[in-house]
Amino acid sequence: MSRGRSHLGSQTRESLRRWALSRGASPAAASALAHRLVARFAGREADVPVSRRWLEAAREAFAEDLPEATPVEDPDGTIRYAVRYPDGALVEAVAIPHPGRTTVCLSSQVGCARGCVFCETGRLGLSRNLETHEIAGQFAAVSRHLRAIGRPTPTNVVFMGMGEPLDNLDAVLCAADVLSDDAGFAVAPRRITVSTVGVVPKIREFLARGRYRLAVSLHAANDEDRRALLPAARLWDLASLRAAIAQSREPVLLQWTMIEGRNDSPRHLEELLAFCRGLNVRVNLIPLNPGPEEELRAPAMEVVRAFQKALRDAGVRALLRMPHGREVGGACGQLAGALRDAPDRRQRLPVLGRARV
Ligand code: SF4
The missing domain is CATH 1.10.150 (DNA polymerase; domain 1)
Structure with a gap:
C-alpha cells in the first residue's frame, strides 16, 4: 500500500x-x-x-492489496496460513472446518505483550499492532483461497490468533464491522467472537461498544494458579474479571486449556464451578497443545472427559474442543515462529495444491 x-x-x-x-x-x-x-x-x-x-x-x-498467505493443511482439514505483510511482519490465520460451518481464527497483533506461559506467541513479545485492513485482509485472503480450492465460505470468526485483541480494540472492532457488513463478507455479528486473556477495563469497553461475543481465557479459577499461568492476572484479579463478565448481556465463553497437574484436579473443578455460579457462561475445555514449556502437557483424555462430565452434571455447559492443526504447528504462534526463525523454510512448507501434509 x-x-x-x-x-x-x-x-x-x-x-x-x-x-x-x-x-x-x-x-x-x-x-x-x-x-x-x-x-x-x-x-x-x-x-x-x-x-x-x-x-x-x-x-x-x-x-486493495491483500497480504501474502501461505497455506499448510493438516490431515484433520484445518488450514493454517502464514500471513506476511509488506513490511515483513508475519502472523497466522487458521481456517477450521466443522460440520456446516467454517471458522476463521484471526490474529490481531504481530507478537503479543501478555506473555502467557504456555503460548509460543507470548515468547516473542509485541512487535506491533495490526491495522484494521491487515486484520480484515487475513480473512479476505483466507476466503479467497478457500473459494479457489472449492471449500465452503467461512461463516464464523474468532479473534484467537496471535496477539491480545483487546490491546488493539479499535482496529479489532472496526475489522469486525467490516467483516459483518451484509454487503460484504456478511459474517453474522453473533458468529464473531473476540477473545481476551482478561484485560478487565477493556472488557467493559468492549461490552459497551461492541455487538460481538466475548471469550475469556480463564484457565484457573483461583488467583494464585492463574497468575502462574497468565501474567495479566497479576494486574486484574478474578473478582474484577468476574464482575466484568457479569456485565455481558450475551453468554460468555470461558476457555480452559487443560494442563496436567495445573488445573485438572477436583479442587480446580470446584473453583471453576464456583466462578461460573450465577454467570451466563459456557466452558470450552481444550487439552493443551505442546508449547514452549516442555513440562506442561495435556492430561489423559479420561481426565479431560471426567472434568467435562462433572461440569455438565453440575449444570454448566461444557464443550470439549480438540486443538486444530496439531501437525502444522497447532499451538498459537508455532507456524509463524518457525517461518520467522528460518525464513527459507517457507519454500519447504507443504503448500496446499502442490503437496498435502
Ligand atoms: S495466549 Fe494470547 S494473550 Fe496470551 S501470550 Fe499468547 S497471544 Fe498473547
Whole structure:
C-alpha cells in the first residue's frame, strides 16, 4: 500500500459513504458506491449501478492489496496460513472446518505483550499492532483461497490468533464491522467472537461498544494458579474479571486449556464451578497443545472427559474442543515462529495444491 493512501479493508460502509459525500456525491450515489466497494473487498460483484467516475476515484483513493498467505493443511482439514505483510511482519490465520460451518481464527497483533506461559506467541513479545485492513485482509485472503480450492465460505470468526485483541480494540472492532457488513463478507455479528486473556477495563469497553461475543481465557479459577499461568492476572484479579463478565448481556465463553497437574484436579473443578455460579457462561475445555514449556502437557483424555462430565452434571455447559492443526504447528504462534526463525523454510512448507501434509 502506498504511503498516505487509505485501504479499502479499513473502511466500513458508513465511512465509504461519508468519503463519497465529502467529495460531492449525492446521497444515493454515495450509498451505492459504498455498497459496491464493500462487496468488492469481499470479492463479490454487487448489482448496484455506480458511475465509472466514482469507481475510478475510489480506485485512486483506496489500496486493495491483500497480504501474502501461505497455506499448510493438516490431515484433520484445518488450514493454517502464514500471513506476511509488506513490511515483513508475519502472523497466522487458521481456517477450521466443522460440520456446516467454517471458522476463521484471526490474529490481531504481530507478537503479543501478555506473555502467557504456555503460548509460543507470548515468547516473542509485541512487535506491533495490526491495522484494521491487515486484520480484515487475513480473512479476505483466507476466503479467497478457500473459494479457489472449492471449500465452503467461512461463516464464523474468532479473534484467537496471535496477539491480545483487546490491546488493539479499535482496529479489532472496526475489522469486525467490516467483516459483518451484509454487503460484504456478511459474517453474522453473533458468529464473531473476540477473545481476551482478561484485560478487565477493556472488557467493559468492549461490552459497551461492541455487538460481538466475548471469550475469556480463564484457565484457573483461583488467583494464585492463574497468575502462574497468565501474567495479566497479576494486574486484574478474578473478582474484577468476574464482575466484568457479569456485565455481558450475551453468554460468555470461558476457555480452559487443560494442563496436567495445573488445573485438572477436583479442587480446580470446584473453583471453576464456583466462578461460573450465577454467570451466563459456557466452558470450552481444550487439552493443551505442546508449547514452549516442555513440562506442561495435556492430561489423559479420561481426565479431560471426567472434568467435562462433572461440569455438565453440575449444570454448566461444557464443550470439549480438540486443538486444530496439531501437525502444522497447532499451538498459537508455532507456524509463524518457525517461518520467522528460518525464513527459507517457507519454500519447504507443504503448500496446499502442490503437496498435502
Ligand atoms: S495466549 Fe494470547 S494473550 Fe496470551 S501470550 Fe499468547 S497471544 Fe498473547
